[in-house]
Amino acid sequence: MSALYMIIGTLVALGVLVTFHEYGHFWVARRCGVKVLRFSVGFGRPLCRWYDRQGTEFVIAAIPLGGYVKMLDEREGDVPPALLDQTFNRKTVRQRIAIVSAGPIANFLLALVFFWALAMLGTEQIRPVVGAVEIGSLADRAGLTAGQEIVEINGKPTSGWSEVNLQLIRRLGESGSLEMLVRDGEDGQTQRLQLELNNWLKGAEEPDPIGSLGIRPWRPVIAPIVAQLDPDGPAQAAGVRLGDRLVSLDGQPLGEWQEVIDRVRPLGGKSVVLQVERGGLMIELPMNLAQRGEGDERRGYLGAGIAGGEWPQEMLRNVSFGPVEAIGQGLSRTWTMSVLTLDSLKKMLFGELSVKNLSGPITIAKVAGASAQSGVGDFLNFLAYLSISLGVLNLLPIPVLDGGHLLFYMVEWVRGRPLSDRVQGWGVQIGISLVVGVMLLALVNDLGRL
Numbered sequence: 001m002s003a004l005y006m007i008i009g010t011l012v013a014l015g016v017l018v019t020f021h022e023y024g025h026f027w028v029a030r031r032c033g034v035k036v037l038r039f040s041v042g043f044g045r046p047l048c049r050w051y052d053r054q055g056t057e058f059v060i061a062a063i064p065l066g067g068y069v070k071m072l073d074e075r076e077g078d079v080p081p082a083l084l085d086q087t088f089n090r091k092t093v094r095q096r097i098a099i100v101s102a103g104p105i106a107n108f109l110l111a112l113v114f115f116w117a118l119a120m121l122g123t124e125q126i127r128p129v130v131g132a133v134e135i136g137s138l139a140d141r142a143g144l145t146a147g148q149e150i151v152e153i154n155g156k157p158t159s160g161w162s163e164v165n166l167q168l169i170r171r172l173g174e175s176g177s178l179e180m181l182v183r184d185g186e187d188g189q190t191q192r193l194q195l196e197l198n199n200w201l202k203g204a205e206e207p208d209p210i211g212s213l214g215i216r217p218w219r220p221v222i223a224p225i226v227a228q229l230d231p232d233g234p235a236q237a238a239g240v241r242l243g244d245r246l247v248s249l250d251g252q253p254l255g256e257w258q259e260v261i262d263r264v265r266p267l268g269g270k271s272v273v274l275q276v277e278r279g280g281l282m283i284e285l286p287m288n289l290a291q292r293g294e295g296d297e298r299r300g301y302l303g304a305g306i307a308g309g310e311w312p313q314e315m316l317r318n319v320s321f322g323p324v325e326a327i328g329q330g331l332s333r334t335w336t337m338s339v340l341t342l343d344s345l346k347k348m349l350f351g352e353l354s355v356k357n358l359s360g361p362i363t364i365a366k367v368a369g370a371s372a373q374s375g376v377g378d379f380l381n382f383l384a385y386l387s388i389s390l391g392v393l394n395l396l397p398i399p400v401l402d403g404g405h406l407l408f409y410m411v412e413w414v415r416g417r418p419l420s421d422r423v424q425g426w427g428v429q430i431g432i433s434l435v436v437g438v439m440l441l442a443l444v445n446d447l448g449r450l
Helices: 002-031 081-086 093-121 138-142 161-169 234-238 257-267 323-349 361-374 376-394 402-415 421-449
Strands: 036-051 057-071 123-126 130-133 149-153 176-183 190-197 215-217 245-249 271-278 281-288 290-292 299-301 316-319
Touching (some): 002 057, 123 161, 130 138, 138 190, 234 281, 402 421
Antiparallel strands (some): 123 316, 176 190, 271 281, 290 299
């Protein structure tokens, strides 16, 4: 079932985002008087095609990894004299800039619509209440204690843990002061804390912003009763069964599930003895714990899970907005995620953020499937983030991307004449090399995650 969700989710995501991107080019081109020859969603062999009254061919092709809008252009072939005024290359620089930039703008507008809809639908968020603070950690030195709720980070409200994580992600690889406004659970008094960062998580391959500060979010106590088993995991191989209650690990009692996580994490690759209770009997199961991650990020892996616990209502918060307020929320969210995406790319370029965080088509497909299976809200959220990423990446000043064409046209606007074909040819070759290199890197990262 998960594979079906992944396939359908990926096709829907790519289909929607590519169609809107290319429709942006198409719509503005038509308004500028350019004749559009073909509007294609996908590449390769056409699966179906049709024509409109103006002779534009619409195609859905076999390879759904992009699309294109082909316009009438003298540089690509002979054009009848009667149609010269409808060629792309004869339009003004400002018109060409408008046509090229319309695709990425359409992606930002689509993300805005999705965020607007999500703001009206509302979300149920878990209040960012601290469950425990690691002794000697950044949070501990700043004075954060268990039971406090994180209200703001650097002046930005944090209604739930997802907002806390988002604000922390913005500081990855940086040094300086991180300001937190926290509220005590008992009397409701607030105080401001300063956490001092020093190249915080710089170059980390799998950054855990909340955990690296020494913060453990509050969670309900859940009994360590096995409800899930990885068929290839150590627990399954050692004989653990669904319904077993985990009693101890190497003689140390396991009272709740978080203790299981804490004990297993540092024992990757080691032999242990797990004691379980099954039908009133105590059974000892020797096993070799697996490990995941690389370098300092390695951690032990048991291959067992539990059923989700019930959250107290006082720890949940419903956040929703009216139609007008939701517009502001959509604009704010779109701007925040656009800046974050651009900032992350800059940090990767300067080594502040590991390039291992770059994802390719395999990761996108997995996240598409997981979000589609999770529900409409999560899938819309994923589409909005992916649409913003597509918009930002296409605006990068790299030839062969929309941003590269914009760069050429901006230079033409300033100089009063276009760059020579030779210079533009060099730019395209460099652009193709960069794009192919980044795609290969993202694919290697995807395969490594598998």
